[in-house]
Amino acid sequence: VEPRVMGGQDSQVGRFLWQVSLWAEGRGMTCGGSIILKNWILTAAHCTAAKPRASSWTAYVGMSALSLKDNSPAQKREISQIIQNSLYDDITYDYDVSLMKLKSDLVFNDYVQPxxxxxxxxxxxxxxxxxxxxxxxxxxxxxxxxxxxxxxxxxxxxxxxxxxxxxxxxxxxxxxxxxxxxxxxxxxxxxxxxxxxxxxxxxxxxxxxxxxxxxxxxxxxxxxxxxxxxxxxxxxxxxxxxxxxxxxxxx
Missing domain, CATH: 2.40.10.10 (Trypsin-like serine proteases)
Incomplete structure (x- = not known):
């Protein structure tokens, strides 16, 4: 079972405004996520189970290319809290959801939306x-x-x-x-x-x-x-x- 875009194509700027790139300390770009509120992101429990400390994670949003993550209009946020579904099963991947609370609110604009x-x-x-x-x-x-x-x-x-x-x-x-x-x-x-x-x-x-x-x-x-x-x-x-x-x- 792979911890898992194949056959895809490049996405234009402003296409998937809720897409999050999650970077784990010492591991670089590790997982994806979705913006659901200005200070909350949804991701997979199997991502947070491997790195349970909130301070290990950084979220980047608002860019279509990883090389642009440190430039405007990209936004970078630290994570203050992780809520992992308590029923998550690391063998079957059942209940594979976690929430991440951001330390500060995102700014919603033409590049970032929930x-x-x-x-x-x-x-x-x-x-x-x-x-x-x-x-x-x-x-x-x-x-x-x-x-x-x-x-x-x-x-x-x-x-x-x-x-x-x-x-x-x-x-x-x-x-x-x-x-x-x-x-x-x-x-x-x-x-x-x-x-x-x-x-x-x-x-x-x-x-x-x-x-x-x-x-x-x-x-x-x-x-x-x-x-x-x-x-x-x-x-x-x-x-x-x-x-x-x-x-x-x-x-």
């Missing part, structure tokens, strides 16, 4: 086109460099009934997980994308919603082995409850 969390009853139908984005490896050789420019790939939501078939991911899925990819493979998340967004444009609402965050996969871009994401509709209530308990500014 993504909407879906209501718990929202359905992202099978076949719905969505986008995975990140600075993860471009293939699963284990030695491809991280791209400088943010990559994204258009992939489709795949229902759990399909994804858990015997010749797919079998019994590895839980109801906290969501599959997305292409049946033929080729487009997928890969190492270094972990915790980053699976973003879906919902025409009825006129907004982008976070369907999932990159969790795990078997290899990258293999046929019938789509990427697996933490299913956001399951976690929306946990997210808002956790934030309310730890942030007086959010009521």
């Amino acid at each position: 993504i909407c969390l879906p209501p718990p009853n929202h359905v992202f139908p099978s076949g719905m086109p969505c986008y995975v984005s990140g600075w993860g490896e471009l293939d699963d050789s284990g030695n491809s460099p991280h791209p400088d420019v943010l990559q994204h790939a258009q992939i489709d939501i795949i229902g759990n009934e399909t994804c858990s078939r015997p010749d797919w991911l079998q019994n590895l899925l839980t109801s906290r997980m969501l599959c997305a990819g292409k049946i033929e493979g080729k487009k997928d998340a890969c190492q270094g994308d972990s915790g980053g967004p699976l973003s879906c444009y919902v025409p009825d609402e006129g907004v982008w919603m976070l369907a999932g965050s990159v969790s795990w996969g078997i290899g990258c871009g293999q046929p019938k082995l789509p990427g697996v994401y933490a299913r956001m509709t399951f976690f929306t209530e946990w997210i808002w409850r956790s934030i309310a308990q730890n942030d007086q500014s959010v009521v």
